[in-house]
Amino acid sequence: MSTSRSEAIPALYFDGRSARPHAAQLWLEGDVLRLEAADLSRSDPVMSLRVSEPMGRAPRLVSFPDGAHAEIRAHEQFARLLQQSGHVDRATVRFAFDARWVLASVGLLLLLVWAGGRWGLPWAAERVAPLVPRLAVEAMSTQALALIDERLLEPSTLDADVTARLAETLAARTDVPHRLYFRSGGPVGANAFALPDGALIVTDELVALAPDDEAVIAVLMHELGHVELRHGLRMMLQGSAVALIMTGYFGDVSNLLATAPTYIIQSGYSRDMEREADDYARRKLLAQGRSPAVLADMLERLASAHRDGGDGPSGWLSSHPDVAERVAALRERSAPR
Amino acid sequence: MDNPFLAVAPPEPDPFIAGTPRREPLTFTGRGREYFGIWIVNLVLSVVTLGIYSAWAKVRRLQYFHRNTSLAGSAFDYHGDPRAILKGRIIGLVLLLAYNLSFDVSLWLGIVTLLLLAIVMPRLLMRSLRFRARNTSWRGLRFGFDGGLREAYSVFLLWPVLSVFTAYLLAPIWHQRLKTYQFRHARFGATRFAIQLRESSFYKIYGVALLVGMAAFLLALVATVGVVAAAGTLGEGRATPLMLGLAVVGLMWLLLALLVWPYVSARLQNLVWNNLTLGPHRFQSAVRVRTLYLITFTNLLATVFTLGLFMPFATIRLLRYRIESVTLLAGGPLDDFLAAPGQDVAATGEETADLFDVDIAL
Ligand SMILES: [Zn+2]
Numbered sequence: 001m002s003t004s005r006s007e008a009i010p011a012l013y014f015d016g017r018s019a020r021p022h023a024a025q026l027w028l029e030g031d032v033l034r035l036e037a038a039d040l041s042r043s044d045p046v047m048s049l050r051v052s053e054p055m056g057r058a059p060r061l062v063s064f065p066d067g068a069h070a071e072i073r074a075h076e077q078f079a080r081l082l083q084q085s086g087h088v089d090r091a092t093v094r095f096a097f098d099a100r101w102v103l104a105s106v107g108l109l110l111l112l113v114w115a116g117g118r119w120g121l122p123w124a125a126e127r128v129a130p131l132v133p134r135l136a137v138e139a140m141s142t143q144a145l146a147l148i149d150e151r152l153l154e155p156s157t158l159d160a161d162v163t164a165r166l167a168e169t170l171a172a173r174t175d176v177p178h179r180l181y182f183r184s185g186g187p188v189g190a191n192a193f194a195l196p197d198g199a200l201i202v203t204d205e206l207v208a209l210a211p212d213d214e215a216v217i218a219v220l221m222h223e224l225g226h227v228e229l230r231h232g233l234r235m236m237l238q239g240s241a242v243a244l245i246m247t248g249y250f251g252d253v254s255n256l257l258a259t260a261p262t263y264i265i266q267s268g269y270s271r272d273m274e275r276e277a278d279d280y281a282r283r284k285l286l287a288q289g290r291s292p293a294v295l296a297d298m299l300e301r302l303a304s305a306h307r308d309g310g311d312g313p314s315g316w317l318s319s320h321p322d323v324a325e326r327v328a329a330l331r332e333r334s335a336p337r
Numbered sequence: 338m339d340n341p342f343l344a345v346a347p348p349e350p351d352p353f354i355a356g357t358p359r360r361e362p363l364t365f366t367g368r369g370r371e372y373f374g375i376w377i378v379n380l381v382l383s384v385v386t387l388g389i390y391s392a393w394a395k396v397r398r399l400q401y402f403h404r405n406t407s408l409a410g411s412a413f414d415y416h417g418d419p420r421a422i423l424k425g426r427i428i429g430l431v432l433l434l435a436y437n438l439s440f441d442v443s444l445w446l447g448i449v450t451l452l453l454l455a456i457v458m459p460r461l462l463m464r465s466l467r468f469r470a471r472n473t474s475w476r477g478l479r480f481g482f483d484g485g486l487r488e489a490y491s492v493f494l495l496w497p498v499l500s501v502f503t504a505y506l507l508a509p510i511w512h513q514r515l516k517t518y519q520f521r522h523a524r525f526g527a528t529r530f531a532i533q534l535r536e537s538s539f540y541k542i543y544g545v546a547l548l549v550g551m552a553a554f555l556l557a558l559v560a561t562v563g564v565v566a567a568a569g570t571l572g573e574g575r576a577t578p579l580m581l582g583l584a585v586v587g588l589m590w591l592l593l594a595l596l597v598w599p600y601v602s603a604r605l606q607n608l609v610w611n612n613l614t615l616g617p618h619r620f621q622s623a624v625r626v627r628t629l630y631l632i633t634f635t636n637l638l639a640t641v642f643t644l645g646l647f648m649p650f651a652t653i654r655l656l657r658y659r660i661e662s663v664t665l666l667a668g669g670p671l672d673d674f675l676a677a678p679g680q681d682v683a684a685t686g687e688e689t690a691d692l693f694d695v696d697i698a699l
Pocket of ligand 1: 222223226269274277
């Protein structure tokens with residue numbers, strides 16, 4: 001495979017020691033690249049050379065082993081020479097300059113982002129959640145509680161014996177380490193939250209809405225399900241991962257990680273998580289000789305309270321969009337099998 | 338013979354005897370459509386490899402930018418080793434995580450982490466300046482950076498701390514020191530750059546920026562309060578102080594990006610390049626604030642309306658304008674540059690990327 005001297009390609013040659021350009025000619029003789037300029041000439045085996053990727057109108061660069069290089073702007077002629085030498089561009093290069101591949105890449109990217117968000121992230125979060133050190137979980141939960149108290153909730157106005165009685169009952173009914181907090185709900189109305197470290201927050205409004213203690217306990221069983229199954233931690237990990245990716249993509253917003261705790265409040269749990277927590281509560285209640293129908297009733301009361309009150313989307317409602325479905329599932333399997 | 342270079346290549350009559358410098362403008366041949374392909378393939382591969390490919394992506398991106406930038410008929414080139422960049426990114430991520438999480442765990446761990454960062458960061462930043470310079474070349478000669486560690490601690494630690502403790506009153510001096518450090522120790526081959534920057538120039542730029550920034554803040558505040566008030570009278574939900582604050586901050590960032598950034602970056606580029614010399618050569622940078630405003634605004638608009646797909650086109654537009662605003666005023670033949678002694682290209686090439694090579698974006 002050779003081109004001839006007459007098909008030589010114009011190039012600028014630099015020796016790597018000075019910035020002086022040498023107007024040169026390039027051609028192929030078998031497996032050897034020949035270069036000739038007014039005051040120098042060289043022959044190098046093609047194998048010893050490196051050729052830069054094609055990049056639009058940018059010159060192609062042929063690098064010689066001794067640090068010299070040639071700059072070539074006669075793109076068509078050089079492409080022919082490369083073809084004769086058997087050189088093949090890397091796949092990534094061919095993709096980047098082929099419209100079909102570029103379009104396919106856009107499609108693939110959207111698909112990847114969607115699939116990653118739908119399955120990849122939850123899958124990874126579920127596996128990482130058990131590895132998060134207890135210390136970090138507690139620190140984040142403490143921070144989240146402080147944030148909730150500062151911006152969302154007011155101190156409880158419930159009687160001390162009511163709260164003490166509820167705390168005692170709950171402690172007797174579960175082995176999951178937890179701490180029970182009562183707060184006045186303000187904008188979130190009748191509601192309950194669980195933080196990853198086992199802190200449970202119940203609003204006065206929820207206690208008022210419940211017909212008896214057992215209804216409150218049933219709701220707390222559901223919240224304990226979120227704790228035991230690490231739902232809050234998983235949502236937070238997912239949120240942090242998204243924040244990290246966004247940071248990397250859009251540049252730096254340095255304190256994004258510090259906002260992680262707010263994810264617990266801002267984004268509800270997924271439907272699957274709610275179903276899992278319902279199921280957890282159902283099994284526990286059945287094992288304790290209680291009826292899961294109490295939780296179903298409470299769900300309905302909460303839903304209608306939020307509907308009537310006209311409160312904006314908040315914890316229980318926004319993350320419990322399919323209340324009817326969940327109520328049905330709880331009632332259907334409310335008898336021990 | 339149709340060698341296009343024979344026309345421009347030496348031998349040429351020496352035009353420098355007359356004493357008028359020859360103008361050699363930088364030219365940029367990158368195109369949005371081409372860069373879009375590189376960008377999207379980079380993005381897909383980075384996503385698929387969970388970010389690992391991003392180092393290789395960065396090298397390809399910088400190669401595209403460098404090789405499409407020409408001076409006096411010759412292109413620049415970039416030689417960075419992706420492995421060094423990957424290492425830099427991992428270090429950066431670890432440091433960021435450590436900084437963000439340590440204070441959550443305990444105050445003491447936080448303080449220890451902060452001290453550690455203070456010791457390590459200046460060294461890393463100095464090395465990454467060196468990395469970037471050494472991996473840039475023109476006509477086969479590498480750039481270089483010989484800034485020392487002592488000055489790195491002054492520029493990357495002492496001055497930032499001083500400017501924080503003076504409520505950023507000294508920040509313009511910090512920036513002046515930083516730019517001086519960055520360029521005074523830079524060289525092309527064996528030829529040193531020299532730079533003369535006055536503190537007062539930086540104060541002037543930041544003074545105007547501060548006024549514009551304050552106007553942006555007021556504008557953001559008024560706009561947000563107006564919107565919230567309008568929504569309130571319509572009875573649509575209640576606005577919490579948190580939401581209000583977030584809206585003001587978000588809008589302010591947007592206005593800062595649109596109003597302050599173009600001004601500061603235009604003025605800074607002109608200031609630095611117009612005071613820079615390389616041997617007998619000088620530079621001229623003529624970025625116009627007005628044009629940069631126009632480019633930034635239209636870029637943002639197009640990027641938002643295409644859900645980010647315009648981003649590579651925006652990058653190219655901005656880069657072309659900023660690069661082509663620079664002209665080299667040659668005070669002698671450009672062929673006379675020599676490589677730094679004992680630093681032939683092959684020895685510093687990719688094959689021997691040393692263990693301490695890192696690249697951390699500033
Ligand atoms: Zn729930």
